[in-house]
Every structure is written in C-alpha cells, then in structure tokens.
Amino acid sequence: MDLVRHYLDYNSTSPLSQSVKSWLVSGDVFFANPSSQHHLGKLSRKSINQVTEAILKTFSLVPITHKILFHSGASEAFSSFAYSFGVWSKQSKKKLLICYSDLDHPAVTSQVNKSWDENVLFLRLEQNQDFTYNDDKNLAEILRFKSDYPDLIVLYHHLWVHNEVGSVASLENLKKFKAIQDLFIHVDSVQAPGKIPDWKVLSVGDIFTFSAHKFGALKGVGFSIYSSSLVLLPFITGGGQQALRSGTENAMGVKSIELALNDLALIDFKINFSRKARLEELLSKELSGIGAVLSSDSKISNSNTIYFYFHRISSDVALALFDLNGLMISAGSACSSGAAKPSAVLMHKGLSAYAKNGLRLSLPFNLNEAELSDIENKLKIIFNKIRETNF
Numbered sequence: 453m454d455l456v457r458h459y460l461d462y463n464s465t466s467p468l469s470q471s472v473k474s475w476l477v478s479g480d481v482f483f484a485n486p487s488s489q490h491h492l493g494k495l496s497r498k499s500i501n502q503v504t505e506a507i508l509k510t511f512s513l514v515p516i517t518h519k520i521l522f523h524s525g526a527s528e529a530f531s532s533f534a535y536s537f538g539v540w541s542k543q544s545k546k547k548l549l550i551c552y553s554d555l556d557h558p559a560v561t562s563q564v565n566k567s568w569d570e571n572v573l574f575l576r577l578e579q580n581q582d583f584t585y586n587d588d589k590n591l592a593e594i595l596r597f598k599s600d601y602p603d604l605i606v607l608y609h610h611l612w613v614h615n616e617v618g619s620v621a622s623l624e625n626l627k628k629f630k631a632i633q634d635l636f637i638h639v640d641s642v643q644a645p646g647k648i649p650d651w652k653v654l655s656v657g658d659i660f661t662f663s664a665h666k667f668g669a670l671k672g673v674g675f676s677i678y679s680s681s682l683v684l685l686p687f688i689t690g691g692g693q694q695a696l697r698s699g700t701e702n703a704m705g706v707k708s709i710e711l712a713l714n715d716l717a718l719i720d721f722k723i724n725f726s727r728k729a730r731l732e733e734l735l736s737k738e739l740s741g742i743g744a745v746l747s748s749d750s751k752i753s754n755s756n757t758i759y760f761y762f763h764r765i766s767s768d769v770a771l772a773l774f775d776l777n778g779l780m781i782s783a784g785s786a787c788s789s790g791a792a793k794p795s796a797v798l799m800h801k802g803l804s805a806y807a808k809n810g811l812r813l814s815l816p817f818n819l820n821e822a823e824l825s826d827i828e829n830k831l832k833i834i835f836n837k838i839r840e841t842n843f
C-alpha cells in the first residue's frame with residue numbers, strides 16, 4: 453500500500469485553495485493584458501480593480517486612506533520599498549535609518565548588504581528570548597539617532613508572525629514608534645493570513661506586505677497595502693502600468709488572491725490552536741532528552757507553526773527521515789535553498805551547538821482529525837526509529 457504523506461510545510465508555500473482550484477478548472481481565467489484597450493483587456497482591468505476593492509474591504513480599509521501595489525511577492529516588495537525610501541532620503545538630503553532584526557526573513561536582512569549611499573544608516577533591533585521586540589531599548593536607540601540627525605527618516609521593519617517559530621509580535625506595540633516624526637513602519641505580514649485570528653486587523657503600520665502563495669493563491673504574486681499619504685518612487689520602471697511598478701500586470705494571479713482570501717473565512721482557529729497544541733505536546737514528550745520544542749517559548753504564538761530541534765541529528769538528516777516516513781516538513785527559514793545553514797532562531801536562543809539542527813512543522817489551514825491522528829502515529833514511528841538507532 454502506498455504511504456500516506458502529509459504536507460506540513462505551509463509556511464514555505466501552501467497548496468492552491470479550493471476556490472482557486474475550481475476557478476482554474478473552469479478555464480474562465482483572465483489572460484489578456486489589462487492595459488489593452490479591447491474587450492478582453494478591459495475585462496482583465498475590471499477584474500484587477502474589483503480585486504483591489506475586495507482586498508481593501510477584507511481589511512476594512514477604504515481607497516481614500518489606503519492603496520494597493522501588486523507585485524511578485526514579499527522579496528520584491530522589501531527591495532522596492534527600501535529603494536524608494538533610499539532615493540527619497542537622498543533627494544531630500546536627509547539621512548535614512550533602516551531598522552531590522554536578525555530574526556527577520558532574508559528578504560529584509562539582505563537589504564543591509566546592498567550598496568547604499570552613505571546617507572543610509574542601519575539599526576539592528578533587539579529581540580528578547582521569548583521573541584518579543586525589546587521596545588524600550590529599540591525606541592531609545594532610534595531617539596538617539598533622531599537627536600544626532602533631527603530630520604532623519606526612519607524605515608522600521610516589523611515582523612508580525614515569525615516564519616520559523618510562529619511567534620506573534622503585536623502591532624499595537626508599534627504605537628509608541630509611530631509617535632516619532634518621519635518614522636514609517638513596514639509590516640512583514642506574510643505569515644499572518646489564516647495563521648492568527650486577527651490577521652485582518654492592520655491596526656498600526658504604514659505598509660503591510662503579503663505573499664499570495666502563502667495562503668492558497670498562485671505563486672509569483674503578492675500585494676502591499678500602503679497608506680495613501682506616503683510618497684513612494686518606483687523600483688521597477690518601464691511602461692508605467694502601476695504607477696509604482698511597471699510591467700504587465702498579473703491579472704490571473706491577482707484574481708487568485710481574492711478567491712484564496714475568501715477561503716480563509718472557513719478556518720476554525722479554535723480547532724487549529726488545539727490541534728497544534730496536541731502535536732506540540734507529543735513532540736515535547738518524544739523529544740525529552742534528545743532535543744526540544746522551541747516555539748512554545750514565545751508568549752503569543754500562531755495557530756500552525758511548531759519549531760523544534762534534535763541535539764544530535766542535523767536538520768538535513770532528520771528531514772530525510774521524516775520524509776521517508778510520510779511527513780514533509782522543513783528546516784530553517786521558510787524559503788531557503790534547502791541546504792542546512794545555521795538557524796538565526798537557534799543562535800538567538802544561545803543554542804549555537806544545535807544551530808544546524810532546527811526543524812519546522814507548519815500545519816495546513818484545515819487539518820482534520822483523521823489526518824492529525826495519522827500524523828501523530830507517524831511521529832511515534834519516527835521517534836521509535838530514532839531511539840532504536842540510539843541517535
């Protein structure tokens with residue numbers, strides 16, 4: 453009999469949502485260029501406009517206060533917005549301070565190594581052992597920069613839901629930063645939809661970036677919601693299709709966003725939290741003496757992510773073992789190349805001896821009881837094998 457396999461790598465990318473699948477099968481898709489002036493082009497344009505309205509409505513926002521930029525995903529968005537702030541500060545002869553954390557996704561941390569003009573400064577934000585931000589310390593540091601450069605512009609990155617450990621950093625805590633003049637907050641919202649109950653509440657922030665493939669839409673498309681008062685400059689130039697981003701718009705990808713977002717309404721968070729807790733408990737028990745679960749160290753956690761490590765098994769070896777036994781999980785950062793590299797999360801916890809042993813299990817939006825039981829059985833089998841081989 454074929455082995456039943458479970459895909460437990462939803463933070464890396466999710467399968468297509470049911471509505472997206474049905475829509476693709478129907479064949480009634482938007483292929484025409486939305487800039488074309490014929491009937492089909494106008495249908496594509498109409499669809500993009502309608503999805504724009506639907507997204508704003510999903511987040512209870514209105515076009516007067518907020519705009520939407522469609523792009524290829526969060527990696528593009530972080531480069532584009534940072535570039536825009538870099539050019540703006542240079543043109544206005546002001547310093548730009550980019551704030552980030554070592555625990556951010558590489559889409560953010562990689563900005564530091566780009567060749568910026570000398571007007572760009574960086575501040576590494578501090579995070580506590582429970583993955584919360586050390587707000588008092590970070591605020592004091594920014595104010596110190598502000599006193600050195602009174603007309604400083606600040607681009608502050610905030611990771612809402614951590615892709616590896618699933619910790620949730622509340623947006624409400626950002627209020628004290630918003631009080632600083634010319635400080636703009638870019639919220640990495642990639643792992644929020646469908647994974648925390650209040651993912652639609654964009655309470656504090658100037659830019660919120662989402663990757664559609666993380667919640668059931670097509671790959672290669674994402675969107676950022678940004679405050680209309682922001683003056684932004686394009687990173688990708690050309691035909692000027694979207695004022696902020698040139699290039700033929702992805703009408704089909706954009707439509708898939710609306711369908712997938714709607715499907716998230718079917719999620720029962722109470723059930724998801726309790727199923728995650730069951731697996732976390734089982735893993736903690738099985739790992740006793742040979743590893744540990746790390747995700748439970750965070751004060752507030754999402755509904756689908758469990759991060760753990762072994763003392764003596766590297767993540768690439770463990771991944772193969774899990775895969776052979778029907779559990780498709782992941783190691784390290786959600787979108788890394790697959791090679792085992794030291795985990796920023798384990799380093800942050802002072803667990804550098806195990807830094808290449810991190811593993812992440814990220815659950816589906818709608819895991820059912822039968823699937824959960826099968827996953828539990830498979831975990832027990834895997835751990836028995838590990839004990840037998842005396843790892």
Ligand SMILES: Cc1ncc(COP(=O)(O)O)c(C=O)c1O
Nearest residue numbers: 525526527557615642663786787
């Ligand atoms: C928190 C977070 N931010 C940014 C990204 C980058 O998204 P993308 O690869 O879709 O550009 C990811 C991808 O895993 C992520 O998890």
